[in-house]
Amino acid sequence: MSTQTTPTGIPIEDCATCGYRHPVTRTHCTACGKATLFCHPGAARTPAHEPSARGYGVCETSRYLDSLTCPCGNQPHASGFYPSTMTAQEVSPDRNGAWDERHVACASCGRVFDQTAHDETTGRVPVVAGPQTFTPLPAT
Known part of the structure; x- marks a missing residue:
């Protein structure tokens, strides 16, 4: 082939x-x-494709992603954030290898963040999808 x-x-x-x-x-x-x-399509960008249209999460300590707060108020020590797809489907690099090491989803509201776009100066992390339903991995 x-x-x-x-x-x-x-x-x-x-x-x-x-x-x-x-x-x-x-x-x-x-x-x-x-x-x-x-x-x-074409040269136009829709407002939904502008990061500011979806919002940002903010890290309390600007350099550390583990201090992220979602616009819904969720934090790592509350419902938390999990490796995910763009559709807020939790993935495990250990179980299925599907995580792109880029996207994490809020377990409370399903917003998906692009952690590779984390601005360490301002602490902002763009929301790239959601809110939507977060789907956790099935229990084993």
Whole structure:
């Protein structure tokens, strides 16, 4: 079985992050999670794709993600935040290897944060999806 590539030779993947088939070099939108090829038709950006439209979590100690407070008021010591998909489905890197090491979801409201976009100066962490229903891993 041969690997498909773009005309310039870049491998094409069935992406586990966004569910679309696209070149491996395509980045994902921090607002909707889709590969940027699919989320911004034409040159227009919708307000929902602007990080400020979804809000931010704020870290009490700006440099530390473990002090994050969700806009709903949840904190790590309360309901907490868990590795997740963009749809607030909890994932475990130990069990199924599906975590992209980027997204964490609020267990209270299902907002999904992009921890790689954490601003250590202001402590802000953008909300990239939600609020929505948080789905925890099944109990074992």
